[in-house]
Amino acid sequence: xxxxxxxxxxxxxxxxxxxxxxxxxxxxxxxxxxxxxxxxxxxxxxxxxxxxxxxxxxxxxxxxxxxxxxxxxxxxxxxxxxxxxxxxxxxxxxxxxxxxxxxxxxxxxxxxxxxxxxxxxxxxxxxxxxxxxxxxxxxxxxxxxxxxxxxxxxxxxxxxxxxxxxxxxxxxxxxxxxxxxxxxxxxxxxxxxxxxxxxxxxxxxxxxxxxxxxxxxxxxxx
Numbered sequence: 001x002x003x004x005x006x007x008x009x010x011x012x013x014x015x016x017x018x019x020x021x022x023x024x025x026x027x028x029x030x031x032x033x034x035x036x037x038x039x040x041x042x043x044x045x046x047x048x049x050x051x052x053x054x055x056x057x058x059x060x061x062x063x064x065x066x067x068x069x070x071x072x073x074x075x076x077x078x079x080x081x082x083x084x085x086x087x088x089x090x091x092x093x094x095x096x097x098x099x100x101x102x103x104x105x106x107x108x109x110x111x112x113x114x115x116x117x118x119x120x121x122x123x124x125x126x127x128x129x130x131x132x133x134x135x136x137x138x139x140x141x142x143x144x145x146x147x148x149x150x151x152x153x154x155x156x157x158x159x160x161x162x163x164x165x166x167x168x169x170x171x172x173x174x175x176x177x178x179x180x181x182x183x184x185x186x187x188x189x190x191x192x193x194x195x196x197x198x199x200x201x202x203x204x205x206x207x208x209x210x211x212x213x214x215x216x217x218x219x220x221x222x
Contacts, residue, residue, distance in 0.1 A: 002014060002024045003024070004024060004025050004026035004027075004030055005023045005024055005025060005030070005034055006025060006026075006030035006031075006033055006034050007026060007030055009026050010026075011024065011025070011026030011027070012026075014026065015027070015028065015031060017031070037211060037212050037214075037215060073121075073122075073148065076122055077121060077122050080122055083114060083117070083122075083124040084096040085111070086111045086114075086124065086125050086126040086129055087123050087124050087125055087144075088125040088126065088128075088129030088134070088144030088145065089111060089125075089126065089128065089129055089134075089144060091108075091109070091110060091111035091126065092110050092111065093110060093111055093112070093113060093114050093126070094110050094111070094112050094113050096110070111126035111128065111129075112126055112127060112128075113126075113127075114126065115127040115129075115130055116130060116145075116147075116154050117154075118147040118148070118149060118153075118154045118155060119155065120147075120149050120152070120155065121147050121148040121149050123147035123148050123149075123154075125144060125145060129144035129145050130144075130145045131145070132145075135166055142170040143166045143170065145166075146166055146167070146168065146169075146170055147169075148169050148170060149169060150168065150169040150172065150174065151174060151176060151201050153167065157201055157202045158174045158176065158178075158201070159176060159177045159178055159179060159199050159201040159202050159204075160179065160180060160202070161178070161180050162178065162180045162185050162186060162187070162209075162218075162219045163178060163209075163213065163214060163215070163216040163217070163218065163219065164217075164218060165217040165218065173215075175214050175215050176200060176201045176214070177199045177200050177201050177208050177214075178208060178209040178213070178214060179199055179204065179206035179207060179208045179209070180209070182207075185219065186219030186220055187209060187213065187219060187220075191209060191210055191213055192207045192208065192209055192210065193207055193208050193209075193210055194207075195207070
């Protein structure tokens, strides 16, 4: 049974956010408590996309394709092989023969050498896919420069940087702890918790950004 997003209790008569139609509360008090943070995060995604996600998850064909894709990727991680093409743009790397769909055009440019490789999830990209302008928009395109790890990007933990709407595994955004260096973070000292504590992502003791900033799209942008 669904639980309240705030107190985690099982509501007798669940209330659903009218904007995103996704988040559940047990009472109006819990909804009011969560609204300031909620409107910065889940409700930044239009209700139509939440409905689309729900429809896709219930569609047996789409659910089957997603399960197959996840299983195939898990097998690739367990049995790593030489990567011949960029996972972001699918172009072949330098030195690898053209794929069947490229053979008709011998002048199809390659992607150059592999630029980044994640040792944890095996996601491998070219230099072009690391550029900000090549990232696409979440909900529509998977960010090419973001690997499949949920809490880090190519081995660099998200908790050490400021919030960014691209952070996550390509399906679910990262909204966990953040403890970037205050200087140059774009946040004031008052935006950080007053006491150091252990990060729930990496275990480092530091002053963290307050909860209301964890779902910012970018520093200063809600």
